[in-house]
Amino acid sequence: MADVVIYNANNEVVANRTTNENGEIQFNYACDQAFKVVAAKELYTENSVAVEKTDAQEVSAQVLLDKIPEVIVLNPIFFDLDKHAITEQGTVELDKLVAIMASHPTMIVKVQSHTDARGNDAYNMKLSVRRVKATVEYVISKGIHAHRIFGSGMGETQLVNDCGNNADCAEEAHQANRRSEFIIVPE
Numbered sequence: 001m002a003d004v005v006i007y008n009a010n011n012e013v014v015a016n017r018t019t020n021e022n023g024e025i026q027f028n029y030a031c032d033q034a035f036k037v038v039a040a041k042e043l044y045t046e047n048s049v050a051v052e053k054t055d056a057q058e059v060s061a062q063v064l065l066d067k068i069p070e071v072i073v074l075n076p077i078f079f080d081l082d083k084h085a086i087t088e089q090g091t092v093e094l095d096k097l098v099a100i101m102a103s104h105p106t107m108i109v110k111v112q113s114h115t116d117a118r119g120n121d122a123y124n125m126k127l128s129v130r131r132v133k134a135t136v137e138y139v140i141s142k143g144i145h146a147h148r149i150f151g152s153g154m155g156e157t158q159l160v161n162d163c164g165n166n167a168d169c170a171e172e173a174h175q176a177n178r179r180s181e182f183i184i185v186p187e
Contacts, residue, residue, distance in 0.1 A: 005038045
C-alpha cells in the first residue's frame with residue numbers, strides 16, 4: 001500500500017489517502033479543476049502525475065513507483081599467490097554474502113574472479129575459473145541454492161592497478177588484483 005496526497009492547482013493539499021491492496025484510491029473533486037496526485041511508499045521512489053481540468057464524471061490516473069535499489073557493501077575476497085582456496089578473510093566476506101542472500105531470497109549474484117599478472121595469461125584465466133568455482137561452492141555449501149550464484153573467471157584482464165606483465169610492484173599491489181567481486185544481477 002502507498003500513501004497518496006492530492007494537491008490542487010495552488011499546490012495545497014486537498015486529500016490524503018492510502019491505497020488499497022490493489023494500489024487504488026478514490027476521492028471526489030470538482031471536475032473543472034486540475035490537480036496533482038503524488039504517491040509514495042517505503043523503499044520506492046516518490047512519483048506524481050498531473051490531471052488536467054475535465055468535465056468527465058470519472059477520472060483515472062496511474063502513478064508508477066520504482067523500487068529503490070538496495071545498496072549492499074561487500075569487500076572483494078582476496079586469494080594467495082597461485083592459490084584458489086578461500087582465505088580466512090574470504091570466509092568473513094562470503095559469510096556476509098550468504099546472510100544477505102538468505103534475507104533476500106530472490107537475489108542472484110554473479111561472481112567475477114581475477115588474478116594478478118604474474119604467470120602466463122592462459123594459466124591465469126584457468127586459475128581465475130578455479131577461484132570462481134571455490135567461491136561459488138563455498139556459498140552453496142552454506143545453504144544458498146546453486147541457481148542463485150554463478151560466475152566467470154576474468155584472469156588478469158581487469159587489473160585494479162598498473163601491475164601488469166613484468167611490472168615491478170610490491171606484493172600488496174599484486175594482492176589487490178587477486179580477488180573475487182560480487183555483482184547483484186537485476187531481477
